[in-house]
Amino acid sequence: MTRPWTHWATTSDLSSLRLPAHDAGSGLRGRSLGRSLRGVDFVFDPFDGYEAGLVSNPNMIVAGSIGAGKSTVVKMLLDRALARGRRVVVIDPKGEYGALARSYGVNPVALGRDGWCNPFPSDEKESRDMVRALVATAQGSTLSGEQHYAIDEAFQRLATPRPTRLLRALYEELRPAIANAELSEERGLAMTLHRFVHGDLAGLFDGDGAPMEFRGDLVVLDLSAQWSSDSLSIAALSAVGAAQQVAAGEGGLGYLVLDEAWALLSDSHALRWLQGSWKLARSRGLSHVLVLHRWTDVAAAGNAGSAQRERAQGLLRECETAWLFRQPPDEAHEMGVALALHAREEQYLTALPKGVALVRYGSHRSIVRFKPDDRDLAFVDTDGAMRVEARE
DSSP states (O other), X not given: OOOOOSOOOOHHHHHHTTOOSSOOOOOOOSSOOEEETTSOEEOOOHHHHHHTTSOSSOOEEEEOOTTSSHHHHHHHHHHHHHHTTOEEEEEETTSOOHHHHHHTTOOOEETTTSOOOOOOOSSHHHHHHHHHHHHHHHHTSOOOHHHHHHHHHHHHHSOSSOOSSHHHHHHHHHGGGGGOTTOHHXXXXXXXXXXXXXXXXXXXXXXXXXXXXXXXXXXXXXXXXXXXXXTHHHHHHHHHHHHHHHHTGGGOOEEEEESSTHHHHXXXXXXXXXXXXXXXXHHHTEEEEXXXXXXXXXXXXXXXXXXXXXXXXXXXXXXXXXXXXXXXXHHHHHHHHHHTOOHHHHHHHTTOOTTEEEEEETTEEEEXXXXXXXXXXXXXXXXXXXXXXXXX
């Protein structure tokens, strides 16, 4: 009988992909994620990769069509990171990381249901930047010069030390403008802040009592209640702000997973704020992990040639590690444009079988068949076919 090959390549093909005929994998040590085709067990951690000189920053993207295996590899990566003493925060818009959380004795936290979070860092400038990004996202337009000035003036009038319920304090400072139609810019700003305090966004980032404290090595922020609402990008942005404060806490190293990352990439104000965070990843010891499935979500960030789309693509290109699963031809082309992939790499993305990915880390490439072990199977979301294939 002949073996039904799922894909094939010549040594010339492998050379154009920067893959040796015998792929030796990353050369890192640790618990295996799977096996490099024509090679050995594949191990990867972005911080180990940085220390070994394989990558220049710890940020990663995971992309692939639904059911290709991206959820499985993210959870495998996180489990191995937790075993190493890394801290992990997951922004979970669809409630898919509950099994992983429970395997560590942790309950996912739902904003608005279990309490409210304070997304504002202690640094004054970063805090103002977060307020500006939130307000701009909520009102759906860039802040005017008058609004920037009004926010700065309101901050100056706040008590020292700064109130924990920052949005409420700013709203109280600006509330008199609501009754004054002549102060149109401040009035609009105050009405937007009203949404966070008393309106449709109340209970997420302002509430009674103290904000939630995120403790432990694993925090899962469940945003499934906002999944189908217009507030998803606002909730995701605030959750990321809060999560950054704990993901790399106490001088350690941490992962921050942004599942369904299109919610932030498609919002120009959130994207601009996230871009600033990206550049601080090394100094903070933080690996951002963007998870996407439709690559056209990146194209939806703006028209071709627009600053918005260029910013989104630039953010992704700055991820030194990419886990690229199967994509349909049109999506593979969009991915190739966004990540400046070789034409041969685009071709491979359309033919990769389930559970196999092209892994790009720095200048290196590996084609990896992921192999969940018995522990992984307790929390990865996958179907029976995936499990059978992975065990072969």
